[in-house]
Amino acid sequence: MTTPLQGWTTGSFTADGITHPTYSKGSGPGVIVVHEIPGITPKVCEFAERVVARGFSVVMPLLVGEVGRPPSGSYMGSSMAKICVSREFSTLAMGKTSPVVGWLRALAKDLHGRVGGKGIGAVGMCFSGGFALGMMVDDVMVAPVLSQPSLPFAMGSARSGDLGLSPQDEVRVRERAEAGCQVLGLRYTGDKLVGTRFDSLRALLGDAFIAVEFPSQQKSDHSVLTEQPQQVGIDKVLDFFDAKLK
Numbered sequence: 372m373t374t375p376l377q378g379w380t381t382g383s384f385t386a387d388g389i390t391h392p393t394y395s396k397g398s399g400p401g402v403i404v405v406h407e408i409p410g411i412t413p414k415v416c417e418f419a420e421r422v423v424a425r426g427f428s429v430v431m432p433l434l435v436g437e438v439g440r441p442p443s444g445s446y447m448g449s450s451m452a453k454i455c456v457s458r459e460f461s462t463l464a465m466g467k468t469s470p471v472v473g474w475l476r477a478l479a480k481d482l483h484g485r486v487g488g489k490g491i492g493a494v495g496m497c498f499s500g501g502f503a504l505g506m507m508v509d510d511v512m513v514a515p516v517l518s519q520p521s522l523p524f525a526m527g528s529a530r531s532g533d534l535g536l537s538p539q540d541e542v543r544v545r546e547r548a549e550a551g552c553q554v555l556g557l558r559y560t561g562d563k564l565v566g567t568r569f570d571s572l573r574a575l576l577g578d579a580f581i582a583v584e585f586p587s588q589q590k591s592d593h594s595v596l597t598e599q600p601q602q603v604g605i606d607k608v609l610d611f612f613d614a615k616l617k
Contacts, residue, residue, distance in 0.1 A: 375416035375439040384432065386477035389459070392433045393478075397423035400488040400616035402514075403430050403479060407497035407594060409450035410436020414597035415496075418605065425609045427616070428486045432478065434459070434471065434499070442598065454498055462498075463523050465533045468540045472505035476512075483511045490514070492612045496596060497521050497564070501535040504572075507552060508543040514615035516608055517556045517572070518595050521564040531566025534575065541575065548579035555611045556580060557595040557604045561587030583607050 379394045394411070402422050406415045411433055423429050435457075436450045454460050459471040479491045490513030493503040500520030506512040525531035536544060548554065554576055558565045572580045585592075585601050595604045 375413045376411070379431075384474075384478050384481065386474045389471075389474050391474070394431045394433070394438070395429065396420075397426075397428045399426040399428055399486070400612075401430065401479070401482040401486045401491045402427045402612060402616070403432070403475065403482065403491065403493040405432065405475065405493065405495040405499040405502055406434070406436075407499060407519075407597065408435070408454070409442055409446045410440060411438045412442055412597065413439060414594070414600070418596050418600075421605060421609065422612070425612065427492070427612060428482070430478065430482055432475070460498065461523060461535060463526070463530065465523060465530060466538060467535070468505045468537045469502065469522065469535060472502050475502055476506050476509050479506055479509065479511055489616055492516065492616050494518060494596070494608060495520070496594065500565075501568075504534060504544060504554065505536060505540055507547050507554070508540050510547075513552060514612055515552075515554050516611065517554065518604075518608075519558050519562055519565050519593055520556070520568050521566075525564060525566035528567070532568060532571045534568060534571050545575055548576040551579070553579045553581055553611075553615070555583065555608065557583045557585075557601075557607070559585050559587040559592040559595065559599070561590065562593050564593060581611075 379396045404419045461467045461469045492514030494516035495502040496518045503515035
């Protein structure tokens with residue numbers, strides 16, 4: 372039976388004593404695709420295949436959940452529970468960079484060392500949506516994409532606007548934005564999980580923040596690139612990677 376990741380190379384990556392499975396495919400400049408809750412779903416696979424077809428070396432780490440399993444209520448719940456108890460993810464703490472971002476930064480450096488080019492691109496979604504922002508502390512990250520960034524979980528006005536960055540990382544991200552590194556963000560305007568983070572991103576990044584926003588048609592609209600895909604948004608991401616990495 373055909374699997375959602377047919378033709379992908381299965382591997383793993385270890386940094387700081389932490390190991391996660393990885394799935395790789397393609398050639399060209401490097402892009403890291405970080406899945407949303409609950410895991411590497413069929414729709415996440417479809418998006419990753421689009422990035423490969425555009426001419427990029429794509430690596431997808433599996434941070435939680437399974438590969439190829441469609442979303443369901445119970446599956447979403449179990450993955451959410453694992454994220455909330457894992458020390459790798461800062462789900463509620465404000466002014467803190469999730470430890471997993473350090474692991475992703477190491478993965479980006481490793482990928483760039485293997486494929487070369489101008490730098491690396493990354494796209495995060497939902498709970499991982501802000502991780503590419505934290506990866507900007509390294510010069511190797513030149514094409515960060517934030518799709519519906521949702522950590523820390525938007526419980527209260529303060530958390531809804533928090534970007535999931537430590538004070539030191541926030542200073543460095545601002546410096547890189549002022550030096551010309553642009554950030555692409557995507558969301559549905561009615562998505563409460565994103566909170567007011569786009570306002571915070573505009574305040575931090577200024578003109579370096581490129582916002583791609585779509586009006587919500589229903590309350591469940593959330594996953595711009597996968598479950599409720601917007602072709603315009605997908606094209607914007609692919610064009611962004613082309614412009615920054617090729």
